[in-house]
Amino acid sequence: MSYYSLPQIQTDAQKVPCTTLLPLPHLGHLSGNPAQTLEKNTSLSLPLWLAEMLLIAPAPNTPAAITMDLPPPLQHRVVNALKANPVTLDLRAQAPHFYALGARMLELFEDEDLVEVLLETFRTRAVEIADRASGGVGGRAAGDEGGFLLGLEDGEKRLWEASREGSASVGKWLAGLGKG
C-alpha cells in the first residue's frame, strides 16, 4: 500500500541535509529567503520527497541541482549507539518511522554497514518486544519497562500490539477449551 500509505507519506516528509551544486534563482524560498537566488554550495534541509527528485540530473551531461547526505537519525552517532546497544535507544525520538526512513535512504545510498546495523537492531528489538508481549520482563532492560516501550518506532509499535493481541487471543482460546 505504498501510494496512499500514511506512514510512507510521513516518512517521505523527513528532512535530509542537502548542498546546492549550482545557483538557483527562483528557489530562494527553499532556504527561507524568497525572492532571492539560492546560491551554489548552500547547505539546507529539504524534505526527502523533494530532495530525491533533485538528485536526478535534468539532462544528460548536465549536473544535478543538489547532493544529499544521510539525515541525522542515520548518521554515525546513532549507528554506533545501535551497534553498542540496540535496545536502550529511543528510536521513536530519532524518527517516528525509523526503519522506513532507513529503507528509503538505502534506495539512494549504498551502505552495507547500515543495512547490517538496521537488520540486527530490528531483530534484537523484535525479540525483546515478543518476550515482553508474552509476559516476560525482557532481557537487558529489566527495571526500565516503560522506557523501552515508549521508544518503539511506528512499525515496532504495531508489532507490539499484534504480539499482545496474539498472546491474549491464544490465552482466551485456551481458557475457552477448558470450559468444554
Add this chain to the structure above:
Amino acid sequence: MSLGDTSQKLIESAARISSLPTLPPYATTLVRAITRESRDLERDIQSLLSPYRSQSSQSQTPGGDTQFKSSFNPADDPALATTLMVNHVTLRRNKRCLLAYHRTRIAHLEKSLWSGLPLTQSSSAPSNPSSQESNLTPSESLLASSLSSLYSQLGAQYPDIDLLGSITPPREVYVEIRVLREVGEVQTEYGSLVLGKNSVHFVRLSDVEGLIRGGVVEVVGEGG
C-alpha cells in the same frame, strides 16, 4: 512559503482519523490552501515556459485542452529546469497528500457503512451515519449514500447470505432476548415477531443481530 508544510499538516490530520470513532470535521481550510498553492504552482510553470512556446506548436489533448508544445531544453538552463522540477514535484506531492487525506476519510465511512447496515433487506432505508452528517462535506454525503446503495445492490446479488451482515463467526443459533425499546412488529425470514417493551423472546440470533447492535434488545441467555 515553506513547500509542503500545509500538505504535511493535512497528513498529520489524516493520521489521527483512524483512531477516532466518528469522522472529525473536514479540514476545509487546509484543503483550500493546498488547492490554491497547486493552482499557483501550475500557473508559475506555464509562465516560466511561455517564452519557449510558439502558437504553431499547439495541439489538442483527448480531454479537449489546448496543449502548447514547449521547446525548452533542460540542458540549456539547468537552474530553470530545477525550478520547473520543484514545482512539478510539489504538485505531485500535494496531489498525493490530498488523495491520502480524502481516502482515509472515505475508508472510515466505508467501514461504518459495511457494519451499520440493517440485517434484512426488507427493512426500511439504510441507516445514515447521522452523528457524522455535519462533519461530511456535501460531496462526502453524496458519496456515502451512493456507496450505501452500491453495497445494497451488491448484497441483493447474493440474496440468501446477507452479505452485509456480521462477519464474526456464528456462535449459537438461538438466543433469549429482552426488548429494551418498544419496536412493535418486526419481520424475520420465517415470520413476524411482536417486540413489546420488556417482553422476552427465544429467537434466532441472525434475526436480531441488528437490534442487539442498536441497543433495542439485549441478550438474556443463549440456547442451542
Add this chain to the structure above:
Amino acid sequence: MDTDISDILASVSSPTVHPHTLDLQALTRAWVNERSAPELLPYPADLIARVSGRLSAQILKIESLTSTNNPGLKSTLVIYQTELERVKFLLRSYLRARIAKIDAYPHHSLALPASHLSPLEKQYTTHHQSLLSTHYHTSFLSAFPASLQRLDDTTGGVSMVDRPDEDTAVFCRVLRDCGGVDVQGTEGTAQVELRRGDIWVLRWRDVRGRVEEGSVEMI
C-alpha cells in the same frame, strides 16, 4: 448379467465422501486461502454456484418444515439451521475478504486475468472507482493540470497503482509433493523440497502458483 461390473466394484470400494461435504471442504479451504493470501485468488465460480444453489434449497426446506409447526421437528430444525448459519457465514466471510482486497488494490485487481474476478466483482469495482473518482474531482482534483488528474498514473516517483507485497511471508501446508522452492537466507540461496504434510513459512510469490493449483494450502 443383471448387475453391472461397476456396481459390484462400487459396493466393495471404500465409501466415497458425499459431494456436498467435498464442496464444503473446498469452500472452507478457499476461505482460509483467501483470508491469508495477500493477493486475490482465482474465483471458483462453479463451486460458489453449487454451494449457493444448495443454500437456497436448504432455506426452502427449513421454511417448509417450520411452517408445519411440528414440535417433534424442533431439534432437526436446529441442526439444519446451525448448518445453514455456518455455510452462510463461510460464503459471506469469503466474499467480504475478496471485496476487501479488491478495495485495497482496485486498479491492480481490474488488471488481473479474467479467472480472478467474478463478473459481479468486476462490475462492483468499476462502479466503486467511478464514485470515488467523481468525489475526488469535485473535492480538489479538478484544480490540478489535466496531466495530473489520473488515478492510475505510474509515471511519478511513486506509482499510483498499489499492489500487494509478493514477498509477504505466509504460513502454508503442503497437500501433495510439488517440487522445490528457492529460499533466500543470510548466507545465500538454497532449495527446499515441498513434501506432502510439510508446514512452511515462505514468500507468497514462491507458493502462489501451487496454492492456485491446489498443491499447497494456506493455514
